[in-house]
Amino acid sequence: MKKTLRILAYPYVVWMVIFIVVPLFLILFYSFTKGDIHDIGSLEFSVESYKKVAEPLYLKVIGDSFLLAFISTAICLVLGYPVALIIANTDQKYRSLLMMLFLVPIWMNFLLRTYAWMSLLSPNGLINRFLTAIGLPRLEIMPGNAAVLLGMVYNFLPFMVLPIYTVLSKIDKQVLEASSDLGGNKVVTFTRVILPLSIPGVVSGITMVFLPAVSTFVISGLLGGGKTPLIGDMIEQQFLFARNWHFGSSLSIILMVMILISMAVMSRIDKNNQEEGGKAR
Amino acid sequence: MxxxxxxxxxxxxxxxxxxxxxxxxxxxxxxxxxxxxxxxxxxxxxxxxxxxxxxxxxxxxxxxxxxxxxxxxxxxxxxxxxxxxxxxxxxxxxxxxxxxxxxxxxxxxxxxxxxxxxxxxxxxxxxxxxxxxxxxxxxxxxxxxxxxxxxxxxxxxxxxxxxxxxxxxxxxxxxxxxxxxxxxxxxxxxxxxxxxxxxxxxxxxxxxxxxxxxxxxxxxxxxxxxxxxxFVADFIGESNIIEAVMLEDYKVAFDDVVLDCVDKGFAKNEPVDIVIRPEDIRIVTNPDEGMIKGTVKSVIFKGVHYEMMIESDTGREYMVHRTIAFPVGSYVGMNVQPFDIQVMKRGDPL
Amino acid sequence: MKKAVKRIYMGIIFLFLYAPIIVLIVFSFNKSKSRGQWGGFTLDWYVDLFKDRQIREALYFTLLVAVLSTLISTIVGTIAALGINNMGKFSRSVILNINNLPVLNPDIVTGVALMTLFISVKIELGFVTMLIAHIVFSIPYVILAVLPKLRQMNKHIAEAAMDLGATPSYALRKVIIPEIAPGIISGALMAFTLSIDDFVISFFTAGTSATNLSILIYSMAKRGVKPTINALSTLMFTVVLILMLIINKKSEKGEEILL
The missing domain is CATH 3.40.50.300 (P-loop containing nucleotide triphosphate hydrolases)
Structure with missing residues (x-):
C-alpha cells in the first residue's frame, strides 16, 4: 500500500525537475557564460557578468536595495509590533473583526494599492492640493526613495503584524499571571516574558517583509520613478529590454544567494531563541 | 471450545x-x-x-x-x-x-x-x-x-x-x-x-x-x-529470580541454603533459575525458625499489602509482599513452601 | 489615558491603511479627469470600463488562468501529497525542499527563470506559458496545505476502511479524501487568490499575447493614469470584500481561511 501510494508523487517529481530545478540551473548556466543566448553552441564559460556585478555602479544598486528593504522592514517592525500587541489584547469578540479589518487591504490587488499612493503623492496629487490649500509647503517625495519606502511599508505592514499577532494571541494568559505573581511589573513582564515568547513571530514577520521588499521592482518603478534603481529593476531591465540574460542571471543568482543567507541567519536566530527558551523552562 | x-x-x-x-x-x-x-x-x-x-x-x-x-x-x-x-x-x-x-x-x-x-x-x-x-x-x-x-x-x-x-x-x-x-x-x-x-x-x-x-x-x-x-517470570508479575543449582530431584540450592521443591528430571548439579513470587514468602519473627535469615531494609505501603525488601545474611535482596509490615531494621526469618518454588531451565542471562 | 493613546494609534494606522483605498473609490465617481479636483458625481468611468475591450479581455484571462490553474494544481498537488506522505524520510525531505523553492524564492527570480526556460526551448510566451507558471507556483502551496492534514490523520484510517471491506480505491475516495478535505479546500483557495493576485510571474511569462488584469494595471499606471482604473479598483475591492464577508460568515474558522 505504502509503496503503491508512493508512485503518486512521481509525476510531480518530474514536473518539479522540469519547472523548478531546470529553470534555476538555466539561470545559473547563463550567469556563468557569455555569447549569443539564441545560439547555445556558441556560449562559453565566463565570469564576465559577475565582474560586472562588482562594478561600483551595480554594487550601489545592490546596496541600495538591501538598505531600503532593511529600513522598510525596521519601520514595519516598529509600527507593526504595537498593532499586533493591541489587537492581541483586545476583547475576544472584537479581536477577529479588528484583524479582518487589518487584512482586508491586502486582498486588494497590490498594484492597485501602489497606484492609489501614486495618486495621493504625485506633485499634483491630493495631499499636495490639501497642503497648498491650508498654506503649508508642498510634499515632494514622489518620485523618490521616501515614496518607495512608504509604498513598501504600506504594502508589507500586514505581513509583519500577522505572524506577530498569531504568536502573541497564543501566549497562555497564565504565563503572564505567573510573571506578575512572581513580582514582575508590566514592563518586566513585557521585556522578560512577552517579548522573548514573540520572537518566532517577529522572525517570520521580518522574513515576510524583507523578502518581497528587497526584490520588488513594481514599487520602485511606480513610486520611485527610476531615480534609485533597485536590484529588481535591474533584473527586469536585463531580461526584458537590455536582453543581457547573462548579467540578469548573475543578478538573480546573487539576489537568491543573499536571500538564502539572510533566511538561514534568521532561522538560526529563531532556533537559538527557542533553545534558550527551552533551557529557561 | x-x-x-x-x-x-x-x-x-x-x-x-x-x-x-x-x-x-x-x-x-x-x-x-x-x-x-x-x-x-x-x-x-x-x-x-x-x-x-x-x-x-x-x-x-x-x-x-x-x-x-x-x-x-x-x-x-x-x-x-x-x-x-x-x-x-x-x-x-x-x-x-x-x-x-x-x-x-x-x-x-x-x-x-x-x-x-x-x-x-x-x-x-x-x-x-x-x-x-x-x-x-x-x-x-x-x-x-x-x-x-x-x-x-x-x-x-x-x-x-x-x-x-x-x-x-x-x-x-x-x-x-x-x-x-x-x-x-x-x-x-x-x-x-x-x-x-x-x-x-x-x-x-x-x-x-x-x-x-x-x-x-x-x-x-x-x-x-x-x-x-x-523472561516470562520477570514479565508476568513481580518475582524473585535466583540463579541456583539442582542438587538432585526435589532439591535445589543457592547461596548457603538448600530448599525442597517439587521439580525433578534435571541433571545432577544442573544450573537452573528459580522463581519465588513475593507473596509466597512467609515471614517469621524468630529468625531461627526461617530457612533464610535477613534484615528488613525498606517497607512501602501498596494498598492491599506492604512491599518489603529483605536482605539476607549472604547479601541477596528478596521482595516480599505481606499484609503485616515488619519494622525496618528488624531481623527476621523467611520460609517458602516447596510448591511455591518454580524451577526453570537456565536461559540466556537477562 | 492609555486607552486613548492606543485608540489614537490604531486610528492613525487604519487611516494609513484605508486612505488610499477610499481615495480611489471616491475618485472613481469623479467627473473631472484630474486626480486632485472634484468635478461632480458621475458613473461614466464604470460605463467606459465595460466598453473597454482591453479590460474585458484582461479580466477573461485573469479568471481563466485562475480557475484552470487552481483546478489543476489542486488535483496534482493533492495526488503528489499522498505520494510524498508515504515516502521515506530522506526522499520526502529532498522533495519538500525543492517544492519549497518557489515559495521562498523571490517572485522575480521564479519569473525570469521560467521565462528563460520557455524561451530556451522555443515555446512562445502566451496564455499557455502563463498558465504553466501559475501551476508551478500554486502546487507547492497546495502540497503545504494538504500534507499536514495527511500527517494528522490517524495512520491506520486507510487500513480501518480496508478492514471493513473497502478496496484501496474506495478507501481513497470515500475515506482519505474526505478526511483531508479541509486541507484541499484551503490549498485551492490559496492557489486561487495567489493566481488572481499575481503580477510579477505573469509579467515575465505571459508575453504580449495574453495580458491579465495585473499586467494591464501595471502598464496603465506606468503610462499615466486613466480614471477607469479607479472604477476597476473599486469594483475589484468590492467583490473581494463581499467574498470575504461571505467566507467569514460561512465558516467559523473564517480567520484561518483569511490567512
Whole structure:
C-alpha cells in the first residue's frame, strides 16, 4: 500500500525537475557564460557578468536595495509590533473583526494599492492640493526613495503584524499571571516574558517583509520613478529590454544567494531563541 | 471450545534486516480469547497485522478455517480489527462509521439501520447515531470502534491495544464489558497488549512473546504459576529470580541454603533459575525458625499489602509482599513452601 | 489615558491603511479627469470600463488562468501529497525542499527563470506559458496545505476502511479524501487568490499575447493614469470584500481561511 501510494508523487517529481530545478540551473548556466543566448553552441564559460556585478555602479544598486528593504522592514517592525500587541489584547469578540479589518487591504490587488499612493503623492496629487490649500509647503517625495519606502511599508505592514499577532494571541494568559505573581511589573513582564515568547513571530514577520521588499521592482518603478534603481529593476531591465540574460542571471543568482543567507541567519536566530527558551523552562 | 479457526505456521516477518517475528507457530480455536502479550517491539502487533492482512509475511502461512489466508487482501478477509487509537472516520457521524462496512457489502438500507441500532445497544451508545465522532469521549470512541468492527459479524476480531489510550478506571470497566461481549456473541478475540494484568484477567490463553519469538503459551494460571523461563517470570508479575543449582530431584540450592521443591528430571548439579513470587514468602519473627535469615531494609505501603525488601545474611535482596509490615531494621526469618518454588531451565542471562 | 493613546494609534494606522483605498473609490465617481479636483458625481468611468475591450479581455484571462490553474494544481498537488506522505524520510525531505523553492524564492527570480526556460526551448510566451507558471507556483502551496492534514490523520484510517471491506480505491475516495478535505479546500483557495493576485510571474511569462488584469494595471499606471482604473479598483475591492464577508460568515474558522 505504502509503496503503491508512493508512485503518486512521481509525476510531480518530474514536473518539479522540469519547472523548478531546470529553470534555476538555466539561470545559473547563463550567469556563468557569455555569447549569443539564441545560439547555445556558441556560449562559453565566463565570469564576465559577475565582474560586472562588482562594478561600483551595480554594487550601489545592490546596496541600495538591501538598505531600503532593511529600513522598510525596521519601520514595519516598529509600527507593526504595537498593532499586533493591541489587537492581541483586545476583547475576544472584537479581536477577529479588528484583524479582518487589518487584512482586508491586502486582498486588494497590490498594484492597485501602489497606484492609489501614486495618486495621493504625485506633485499634483491630493495631499499636495490639501497642503497648498491650508498654506503649508508642498510634499515632494514622489518620485523618490521616501515614496518607495512608504509604498513598501504600506504594502508589507500586514505581513509583519500577522505572524506577530498569531504568536502573541497564543501566549497562555497564565504565563503572564505567573510573571506578575512572581513580582514582575508590566514592563518586566513585557521585556522578560512577552517579548522573548514573540520572537518566532517577529522572525517570520521580518522574513515576510524583507523578502518581497528587497526584490520588488513594481514599487520602485511606480513610486520611485527610476531615480534609485533597485536590484529588481535591474533584473527586469536585463531580461526584458537590455536582453543581457547573462548579467540578469548573475543578478538573480546573487539576489537568491543573499536571500538564502539572510533566511538561514534568521532561522538560526529563531532556533537559538527557542533553545534558550527551552533551557529557561 | 471447538475447532481450530486460525493457524500460524512458521511465520516470519522482517523489516529491513530486523526480524520482528521469528518463525512462530500458533493455533487458535473458535470462540477463544487469546492474548498476545509482550513488551513493545516484541512482534505482537506485527503478528496481529499479518492476520488482519496489513503486513505480508516473509515466510510461513496463515490459515483461516483451514484455508490459506496469505494471498487474500485485507478487504476480503472475514476478520475485523479494532485499531489502536480507534482510527474512526472523523468526517462521518457515529451511525455512518458503524454502517461503513455494511454499505460496502450493499446490504439493504433497513437492514443496515436494524443492525447498527442493535450494535449501538450492545455497546451502550443508543441515541448517539448523529453525533460527530470527534465530540465523543475516549471510552465512547472506543465503543464505536468496537461496534464498527462487530457489526460485520466477523468470525475473528483483532484488537490492537484497544484500551491503551483510556485511563485506569475506564480500562477496568471496558475490560469487563469486552469480556461480556465476547462471551455473549461467541466469536474469537485475538487481543494484543503489553499490560500483563489485562492479559491475565481477560484471556483463555496467553501467548507471551519476546524478540519476535513465542516464549510460552498457556492459561493465565499456567503462565503466572509456572513460568517457563526467566523472561516470562520477570514479565508476568513481580518475582524473585535466583540463579541456583539442582542438587538432585526435589532439591535445589543457592547461596548457603538448600530448599525442597517439587521439580525433578534435571541433571545432577544442573544450573537452573528459580522463581519465588513475593507473596509466597512467609515471614517469621524468630529468625531461627526461617530457612533464610535477613534484615528488613525498606517497607512501602501498596494498598492491599506492604512491599518489603529483605536482605539476607549472604547479601541477596528478596521482595516480599505481606499484609503485616515488619519494622525496618528488624531481623527476621523467611520460609517458602516447596510448591511455591518454580524451577526453570537456565536461559540466556537477562 | 492609555486607552486613548492606543485608540489614537490604531486610528492613525487604519487611516494609513484605508486612505488610499477610499481615495480611489471616491475618485472613481469623479467627473473631472484630474486626480486632485472634484468635478461632480458621475458613473461614466464604470460605463467606459465595460466598453473597454482591453479590460474585458484582461479580466477573461485573469479568471481563466485562475480557475484552470487552481483546478489543476489542486488535483496534482493533492495526488503528489499522498505520494510524498508515504515516502521515506530522506526522499520526502529532498522533495519538500525543492517544492519549497518557489515559495521562498523571490517572485522575480521564479519569473525570469521560467521565462528563460520557455524561451530556451522555443515555446512562445502566451496564455499557455502563463498558465504553466501559475501551476508551478500554486502546487507547492497546495502540497503545504494538504500534507499536514495527511500527517494528522490517524495512520491506520486507510487500513480501518480496508478492514471493513473497502478496496484501496474506495478507501481513497470515500475515506482519505474526505478526511483531508479541509486541507484541499484551503490549498485551492490559496492557489486561487495567489493566481488572481499575481503580477510579477505573469509579467515575465505571459508575453504580449495574453495580458491579465495585473499586467494591464501595471502598464496603465506606468503610462499615466486613466480614471477607469479607479472604477476597476473599486469594483475589484468590492467583490473581494463581499467574498470575504461571505467566507467569514460561512465558516467559523473564517480567520484561518483569511490567512
Amino acid at each position: 471447538g475447532r481450530n479457526i486460525i493457524e500460524l505456521k512458521n511465520l516470519t516477518k522482517r523489516f529491513g534486516d530486523v526480524t520482528v517475528v521469528n518463525n512462530i507457530n500458533l493455533t487458535i480455536k473458535e470462540n477463544e480469547f487469546v492474548t498476545l502479550l509482550g513488551p513493545s517491539g516484541c512482534g505482537k502487533t506485527t503478528t496481529l497485522r499479518m492476520i488482519g492482512g496489513f503486513e505480508e509475511p516473509d515466510e510461513g502461512q496463515i490459515f483461516f478455517e483451514g484455508k490459506l489466508l496469505n494471498p487474500i487482501p485485507a478487504y476480503k478477509r472475514n476478520i475485523n480489527t479494532v485499531f489502536q487509537r480507534y482510527a474512526l472516520f472523523t468526517h462521518m457521524n457515529v451511525f455512518e462509521n458503524i454502517a461503513f462496512g455494511l454499505r460496502i457489502k450493499k446490504i439493504p438500507k433497513d437492514e443496515i439501520e436494524k443492525r447498527v441500532k442493535r450494535m449501538l445497544k450492545l455497546v451502550d451508545l443508543e441515541g448517539f447515531e448523529k453525533r460527530n465522532v470527534d465530540s465523543l469521549s475516549g471510552g465512547q470512541q472506543q465503543r464505536v470502534a468496537i461496534a464498527r468492527a462487530l457489526v460485520n459479524e466477523p468470525k475473528v476480531l483483532l484488537l490492537d491495544e484497544p484500551l491503551g489510550a483510556l485511563d485506569l478506571k475506564l480500562r477496568k470497566e471496558m475490560q469487563i464489558e469486552l469480556l461480556d461481549m465476547q462471551r455473549s456473541i461467541g466469536i474469537t478475540f485475538i487481543y494484543v497488549t503489553h499490560d500483563q494484568e489485562e492479559a491475565l484477567t481477560m484471556s483463555d490463553t496467553v501467548v507471551v512473546m519476546n524478540n519476535g519469538v513465542i516464549q510460552q503459551v498457556g492459561t493465565p494460571q499456567d503462565i503466572y504459576n509456572e513460568p517457563i523461563n526467566r
